[in-house]
Amino acid sequence: IVAEAENLDEFGLQVLWPLIRRGAQDGKGIEAAIGTWQRRKEYQFWTARLADSFRFAPVRELAERRLAAFDQMMAELERHHEGEDLRQAIEQAGSSQTVDFAAG
Structure with a gap:
């Protein structure tokens, strides 16, 4: 049960800070966090982590819900960033003016 709880920490909003921190260390900031998230998807x-990390269905389902919520949040973050x-x-x-914010 302890291993399940520990693995659950990898799923959800608490993953955002380490992603941003790593990006900031590389001088890339939020773009690196978004890129890392997209590559992992x-x-x-995440599909592999879900399959390998949880033996109990209720915990796996909780991880799936957290992952879905985090995915929505990252999509919105990317949308705002761009x-x-x-x-x-x-x-x-x-x-009528076209603005390309991504070129900035």
Whole structure:
């Protein structure tokens, strides 16, 4: 049970700070955290961790819920970081000017 609880710490919002810290150490900040998250998803890292880390179904289900919530949060973080929310606001306001925030 202790191992299950320890493994559960890798799933959820508490993962964000180490991702950001590593990115900051490399001078890349939030972009590195987003990139790391995307690569882990692409390579099915989390699918493997879910399968290997939990023997008890209720704990695995909790980890899956945490992972889904974290994934939504990271998608929103990326959207904000790239200025997508601002771009949408400009478009909704009827602005004809195109702004590329990612080129910054």
